[in-house]
Amino acid sequence: MRGDRDKDPVLRFHGAAHGVTGSCYEIGTSRARILVDCGLFQGSKSERELNYGAFPFAPEAIDAVILTHAHIDHSGLLQKLVKQGFSGPIHTTRATIDLCSVMLPDAAHIQEMEVEQLNRRNVQRGRQPVEPIYRQEDAAACMSLFRALEYCEWTTIAEGLRARLWNAGHLLGSASVELEIDRDDAPLRIIFSSDIGPDHKLLQADPEGPAGFDYLICESTYGDRDRPDFSPEQRRSQLGEIVRGAAEANGPLIVPSFAVERTQELLVDLYLLMESGDVPTAPIFVDSPLATRASAIFERHADEIEQGNVLRQALNSRELRFTETVEQSKAINRLNGFFVVIAASGMCDAGRIRYHLKA
Known part of the structure; x- marks a missing residue:
């Protein structure tokens, strides 16, 4: 999504495209750069290896992050982002903050254990040891940047960028993101659905969302199949x-x-x-x-x-x-x-x- 003018916003997909995991969207304007999600790649060995590569942007140049929910394929590289220089706010719901407070340290603990086991084998094979993507202290530093948002309330995220969260009905605290970007003529409105539903979840209300937007970035994990709709x-x-x-x-x-x-x-x-x-x-x-x-x-x-x-x-x-x-x-x-x-x-x-x- 890019206009003819340099000041028009630019949307870049850094994950969850050509694949399901590693959700990360970058929105850039002449005044600010933000991310929606910063998730871990999961799946095959080649997919997991993507987690060790450099970010396709400078972490210190990102002004803010909006996190849609706590699942690791949406949140699991936030610790790496902070470790490599990001210091802005991470906006999300209170429930997501609470879940991340246990899920991110758990993910870091798993990283440390897996690397410890790998390094034992590396020593036996005469190979160099490797470092985990992040450690538990990185998770603690990451948690200090979280800021709570309420559903259905507009919040200024960065200069010229406002966001409003809608219940996505996917997980405790999950949200779709409505982003409004200032332009000369009229604001540009983009919806990031994140993971939605499914409908009739036992513990979650059905998804909600606005109308009248310009662009919709929608998840489609099961978009190519009919799934049984069990009550x-x-x-x-x-x-x-x-x-x-x-x-x-x-x-x-x-x-x-x-x-x-x-x-x-x-x-x-x-x-x-x-x-x-x-x-x-x-x-x-x-x-x-x-x-x-x-x-x-x-x-x-x-x-x-x-x-x-x-x-x-x-x-x-x-x-x-x-x-x-x-x-x-x-x-x-x-x-x-x-x-x-x-x-x-x-x-x-x-x-x-x-x-x-x-x-």
Whole structure:
């Protein structure tokens, strides 16, 4: 998007184009430069290697960042941005700030552990050690730059640039960004949808957004396929069948789950199934330190989400146990009979879920 005049705004895509992850959009005018998101590339080895390359802009030249939500493919390179010289404000919702306060240090911890393991192999092979993309101290420095915005309120982000956030219905605190850019004739309005929906999420209201804009930058992760539109009741019914099967077999039900939002949705579903008598009552273990911390944040923001009261009840259920230590995690596998374990990661490629599947 570029006009004939030098002072017309320029939009550059630095990620989430020709791919899904690494969301990062740069908007430049004659007076300011900002980013919408600064996310980690995930997926194949070649995609992950993009995280180690130089930014296609000077971090110190960026005036501000607007963050749409806390998922790492949207937020996960903010620490690197700060490490390399960015010192401006990072604008987002209060709930996203709270989630980032646990997710960004967790991402840094994973970086440090993976590099430590890699360097052990490098020493054995006579190769030079490598540095992590960022460390936990970079995450702490990054968090000091966050500034809270409210939905549906205009805020000046930089000279000649204003933003308003709309609920994207995707994750606690998620937002679509409406950006208004000053021009000589009339302001230019651009909408960055970020990740939206899907509709009928258990804990999130349906997405909202304005009309009358000039450009829409829209996510299209599943734009080329029809996906089953399960209502919460349909999903809960299918989950109930699985739970009853595990109960009849008198064995554990091991559920891989993403730590943020999916775990909390599962806890609500299991609570409602057990309270209604649709499935037998049993202990539920959340075996993920990140999911434990995220659940506390969801409870803190329960008034802002759908089913907030039910979520509070689920998180304070007499059947629910959160584990923190490795010893507590290992102790689960010594139990007999029917119980439920929810553990990260959701794709079974990392985290404590791997050890439960081996047990």
